Amino acid sequence: MKTSTTALILVLLVSIGSYAQGLSGGVKAGLNLANQTYSGNGYTTSPSFLPSLHAGVYLTAMLSEHIGVQPELLYSGQGAKSGSEKLKLTYVTLPILFRYNVNSLLSFHAGPQFGVLLSAKDKVGSNSVDIKDEFKSSDVSFAAGVGIDLPMKLNFNARFIKGLSDINDTG
8 A cells, every 4th residue: 555645734733932023933732633645556545634733843033024934843643544543653843934924913834844753553442553664764745824923922823734755665
């Protein structure tokens, strides 16, 4: 079975930032709704979303009033579920996002994301099997999203991440 990473992650993130002129940063935590697409022998399937945690730190460097760069370092739970079976993948990801601030409230983000696989488990009921050797140790994705930055240093983001590499290492 071939995995074409549709690391479909709808990330609803809540961020708390500390702001300085042109430079800000903070911590973020939120919900991942991850999915994988499997294909092989003319057959493609996409199991259900798997909710998981997404957390880490970010730094925003504004180069002008509207343009900036936002690197992040995140722990990201990913995978998929089908019936009682769950594929649970955990990554450390490094998105490097280009940021466009429409105004002080609304921003758009897009850029590459690099991931390193920490663990991979196939879980059915209470049984869990380590399957990390069936996956490549790294992943490359494209991330795009929108953010709302509230005046009280609270941010809300929604992001879509599309896997660009085949993470399957079984063939």
